[in-house]
Amino acid sequence: MIVLESIEQTERLAVIIGETAKASDNLVLTGDLGAGKTTLTKGIAKGLGIEQMIKSPTYTIIREYPQGRIPLYHMDVYRVESGAADLGLDEYFEGDGFSVIEWGNLLKEALPVDYLEMLIEKDPTDLDKRLVSFKAFGRQAEALEARILAQWEQDHV
Template structure:
């Protein structure tokens, strides 16, 4: 597990872009944290690092948005999901096990459906107004590679 303290919006954006630059097709991220913690802000920055030029918005009512970057980016927001069966109807496996990068806001709500090697990112508000505490956890080789590369930057 790795904990990073981000001192403001610019730190969050820079962290997200760095992470996006490291990610590759097949990676799945689960973002968790309270409302307003910065999950969508982080997703926008990750998208930028992945080469997405479109404006990234939260798919709260659409459930999923797709973007083109150097790989496809699938952005889920499962906050309003009534039942995990809705994800089966959507064919979530086609996204989670694809050549794209999948980012799931509120991933803890569907933890039983996430791949084993999902990268878990928890965001908490810090003591200062724009401070965020980011905890990254996961298992497997890909998690280890991502953490190693984040530390090298």
């Protein structure tokens, strides 16, 4: 588990994720409202070299940012109640970019086959802190998690 004690640490972790992401990597962000999912995505974009302003895709479901080292596909599926399999998300999941899926746990059977879930929780003793844990589903996700953790540890030695 990673304890993020400040917004700066949260942003640094997000940049690391962007720097270490590869094409067709998929990251599912899970956490309560206000946990920092969109803030993380903004930092991930920075790590990918995307300078465009990142907006939450709450109503559009998907926003594409093609101008980075690899494209960023930012999805927010909170409002997708049914028919997720009909949205064509697998084209993004298996494509040439990095997919970040807020509320991805709601996709159930429409989740990608291989993805890294990042659980972000508010620390109950200090609401400014975040507790982050990862769970890999598949080899590509395991490799992404290993790259993220190795870079995080290198930064915090």
